[in-house]
Amino acid sequence: MKNEITRDVERVVLALDVNGEARQLLVAVHKTLLEVLREDLQLTGTKHGCELGECGTCTVLIDGRPELSCLSLPIQLQGRAITTVEGMASGSELHPLQTAFAELGAAQCGYCTPGILLSARALLEENARPSRDEIREALAGNLCRCTGYTKILQAIELAAERMR
Amino acid sequence: MKVVGKPLAKVDAAAKVTGRAIYADDMLPARTLHCRILRSPHPHARIVSIDTSAARRIPGVVAVITGSDLPVKFGILPVTQDERALEHEKVRYVGDPIAAVAATEEEIAAAACDAIAVEYEVLEPVMSIEAALAIPKDERIQDYGGPNNIHKFVSLEFGDVDGGFARADNVREDVFFFQGNTHLPMEQHSAVATYIDGRVTLWSSTQVVHYVHRALAKVLELPMNRIRVIGAAHGGGFGGKTDPFAHEIIVAKLAMLTGRPVKCTLTREEVFYAHRGRHPVLMWIKTGVTADGRISAMHFRSALDGGAYGSYGVASTFYTGALQTVTYDIPAYRFEGCRVFTNKPPCGPKRGHGTPQPRFALELHLEKLAHDLGLDPVELKRRNFVKPNTRTVNWLRVTSCGLEECTDRVIKASAFHQRKRFFGRGMGFAISSYLSGAGTAIYWNDMPHSEVQIKVDRGGVTAFCGAMDIGQGSDSVLATIVAEELGLQPADIRLVTADTDTTPIDLGSYSSRVTFMAGNAALEAARKMRALLVEAVAAKTGAEASAIDVSEARVGDCSFEEASVLAEARFGTLTTAGSYTPPKIAGPYKGSGVGPSPAYSYSACVVDLDADARTGLIHVNKIWIAHDVGRAINPLLVEGQVEGSVYMGLGEALMEEQVFRKGLHKWPSMLEYKSPTFLDMPEVETFIVETNDPEGPYGAKEAGQGPLLPVPPALCSAVYDALGVWIDEIPVSPEKVTEALRRKEKGEPPRYGPPRFPSIPYPEAIKVQPPPKDFDAAAATI
Structure with a gap:
């Protein structure tokens, strides 16, 4: 499969609820939730082991349910509540x-x-x-x-x- | 002991459970360029031409490099400098790197790789040990070694082997095969490089910052003092990040060319090609025993499928023959080993490095010998156990040895001898041993293998050491030892580790060496610091130095902080250093550098399983494992290492295999490469046995590798116990079990495994006199 150059892809404004904070950002439509969390929001606590949905490493919670962030598209998650490991502790008190x-x-x-x-x-x-x-x-x-x-x-x- | 021996949380535990730990791929310095690597689609081909012009024209592409930009060869072992970061003459496996692109976005870099036109002259691939032994159809894979595609021969003989077989009342031969498998760390390899003011800095997910440092200096042709290598938080290695890798060199070169940070993270598929995992090994073993069940002679042959490059392979080859003697008293021993090149990703060190394969063969072979003799296998093995404080026939020095106690613990706990016998249910037993660090460095030198510096300033303690924590907890071991000596808690000790600019050397996290070697260096540095603090407090308070207690954050009548102020006023800057150099205990023969260790760990294991004769499916019910760790500096971490080793051994025994079809990896993905999940892992009962090694820090030995070794043979013994068939080949897939049962039904030998060992032109064995019987005398002769 040939890779294609994706410089002029469509970008959309995303409104996501991440760890209880409302975030707005402009991202390419094909970006995965994993990429947006790590690269656009610098939430690097979410890791990746395969980016193919095989290992579970990139699991986050979407509306409280565990989902693979490498297979989730943020454009389908507008307004949904996303929890990453950074959102587990309350203040400096660990879960x-x-x-x-x-x-x-x-x-x-x-x-x-x-x-x-x-x-x-x-x-x-x-x-x-x-x-x-x-x-x-x-x-x-x-x-x-x-x-x-x-x-x-x-x-x-x-x-x-x-x-x- | 206040903190040594306590099950304390790891010093980095909070960082790991909050997502704060920064792994290499988590770093994204400003203006970072992303690198992708073009890799060979052919297992064996000459490169006729590489045209990168179209790739260079793509907007966003900043640099494209090929082999002519990085022509200097490298490799982990000085004797096999056979790799290039990018190959421009010939590719030797599917995945061999050819060109690399740095671009503003990873997708652009990937597209640019696709735009590079490479013309190949395809050569016949060599894909098996048998094919590698034969005359090549086109050309040899490497231009050294030989004949044909043979890389390395080893041929050694210790004592009177022919005489030993002549004395035997029973002689048995067997052939075994251990399929290759890979480390499968959860973290994909990643490296980030910068080039600022003429200095390269590389952050990498490596186990061995020092060896990466050396390789970078060689290939980039820079002095080592212009290069800094830092170990990022580490997402799992198991030996798979112990070589210097092409991508580490490539990002450094691209950073030098572009003046910008460059990052490369391998895809999961590429991790399968980076490999350096378990060698597939074909083995033949022949043992003579006397009527009373004592081994009189052993002859062991191995043939290792090395893949396309040297990697650690010369050492791996020696290791397939080195440690048999460390568990069993073998009076005469011949070892013939051979490694071949094939057109597959290079094999190297995986947990147990070169020893799980022969351990599998040896344990099952002795099991069969016991059945021949009508002896209980546990009893036969026991009669031949090595004793503490002896030299083996191949000159390895055994000091503390907990084999007997390990065996007792698992045999009793599992009620092995009281087990109910019925078809489909079985138990198996096996033992093993492993190094607490290789006694010799990878490149010959007389310097210490590990060094620690401690700085104390106004009550704050910082320990500096090159050791790389790969998750096993080496940082916690360092902090615990320093804390113990200074009367503090591990959390009070700040650590600076795995940074070639700011920390003194440690050779890295391989060969289970860190607790033993860095631990001893830390102990020396900490005891010196303690002496300074005590002397200063004694001078101030008039107390006798020997009467001053250092514990509970106090030094005698002073708080630790007060003591540090007194000591700094008295001595100036408070720094101490410690280092560790292993004793020179290698035997007087060529090749004796592989095998010696300052101490050996010992393990014993029982596996209990159900085997379904209809489907061949195996369900492991429970595993009991006892491990002689010398002394558990942190029992929680020792248990973690033992449980993780058992898990990995079970994966290798039941399902993990790195195999190829028509030159291609059959399953370079985590879905198809099967590894045990939460649902596959049985209960594991761990016993920590402490023999208090005379040279280990507080008596400690290794824990991270040894407990893997007995699991595959114990599992196969249990399958025989359950079904009456021998599976002489790892992994034990259901197909192999049902095929063995079919053969049994037809009256054929009830066995699945390699039919024969190939004819290999081993050179004549170098004959080595065994050491003198008396241990002290043997020590004195070296």
Whole structure:
């Protein structure tokens, strides 16, 4: 597949709600949410591992539901609420999931961590007392190569307990 | 101990869970140009011409370079300087870099790459070990090595091997194959370079800032003091970011040409081509045992499919034969190894570097020997375990060794000997060992392998070290050791790491060396600093120095801050330094530099699984793993390393494979290259065994690689236990299991694996006298 030069593409004004802040910006119509978050809004906490929807690394919340930002087009998200890892803490107080991940060593290289934190947050908001298998099911789309998943499961369980 | 041995959070944990950690691709300095690389679509071809004129005319393209701009060859090992950042004469695998573009936008750079016209003369690709051993149809892949496409031979013999086989009551031969696989770090490789005031600065997702620094100096033809390499926050390596890479050199060159920052982030597909992963290895092993189950001789042959370039391959080849003797007392040992070039992405070091393949073969082979003898495999292995404080027949120095305790822990916890036996359910056991750092540097020199400086100023402590934290927690280890000695908490220690301008050398995060080597350097520097603080407080308060306690942020009767002020007034600038050089313990023979380590870790593992005879599907129920880490400086991080190793070993055992079809990678994507998900990972029960190594910092040894090794053979033993078939080839796919069962039903050998080992013209073995029996005497002869 040949790449095409995209200098004169159509640009649109986007109005997005990102981490509770109303943002307006002018971006090329074909830009993905991942690109807009990282490049136009400098929210580089959202990472990417494939940009093809295969690894779950770029997961963000759209209206509270985990979505792959590399497959989402912001022009379809006008006015929707987007949450990234930068929006998890309240002020300087970490979200219980962030605290539990830090305490239990659930983040090694930390690259998959933002996506996993957001998937886990969506799960816990829907199900305050998930079984280990329910956690596995909810996170099956998020790959991690460092931890062997064990400490992540323990951290989510600890956070769930503290949040109840 | 106040902080050593405590399960504390990593010092960078908050940065990692908030998205604050800045990885290389997160950087975007003002005016950054984006780089894309044109790569070969052919596995093997001569380049007839490259025409970049159309690409240069595209608006937004700022620079286009080809091989003639970067003609100097490089490579991680001094003996195999066979890579160019951009090839302009010949391409050797699909993905070999040919040209690079810097443009104002990444899409423009990609379009410009497509506009570059390359004329190729296509050559016959060489895609297998067998093909590489044969006379090439067109031409050889590399112009060194040989005959044919053979890269490297190793042929060594220790002790009386023929005599050992003659003494044996039982001799067995087996052939095994370990398929290649790749690291698959979540982070795609990325590098950003600037060129300001005649100095290059490179931020990269590398495991080895120092080796990248050396390669840049060579290829850019700049003195090292004009180049600064900084390790960005690291998104996973596992050995895959241990070579200097073309894109790192390319962005530096493009920054020099354009005067602007240049960034290159590989696509996921390109990460599969960068590779340097697990070598596919074909292995033949023959062992003689006496009637009482003692090994009398062993002969091991390996053939490594190296891919198109050298990378770490010479070392990998030696490693396939080096560490067999570190777990089993083998009185006579012959090793013949061979690495070949093929038209695939180059293989190199992946977690365990060159040793998981022979470990797989050795453990399964001993399992089969035990069945031949009617012995319990655990018992047969146990009878041959090495003892602490011995020298192996190939001169490797074994000091602390927790093999017995590791074995006890997993055998008992899993109730291995009490397991219920029924068709479809099985358990398997295996052991392993790994280095705590390679005892020799990649290039020969007498300098330390790791250095640490500490600065104390008005109560603030900063430690400087070149060590690169790749997620394993090396920063936390440094902070913990310095904190322990100075009576502080790890969070009190500021760290400056992995920056060739501001930190003293550390060779990098490879060969499981950082805790042992940087840890010892930190310990030395911290103890010197502690002595200064204590002396200053003693002089002020009149207390006896030996009676001054340093803990809880106090030095005797003074607060830490007061002590630092007293010491600075007394001595001037408060800085101390420590360094670590491994002991010179290599044996007296050529090739002895691969294998020695100041200490070896040990692991034992039991896998419990269900195997479905109808579908061939394997469901792992639980894995027990015990790891002799010497001393856990942070047990939480040790567990994390052990669990991660088990996970990666399980992925290799069950599903991960880097394979090719008609010269093309079969599945260069994360969807098709299967790796275990949350749903595939069984429960893992980890036992940390502490043997208190005499030379490790606080007794510590490695944890990041060794625990991967026993998982694949333990899994295959469990499959035999469940179904009565041997799968002598990794990964154990359902097809292989059902095929082995079909053969069993037909009365054929109940096995799936390579039928034979090829005839390889190994040179005559260099005969090496084993070391004297007495350990101290052996130490004295070197």
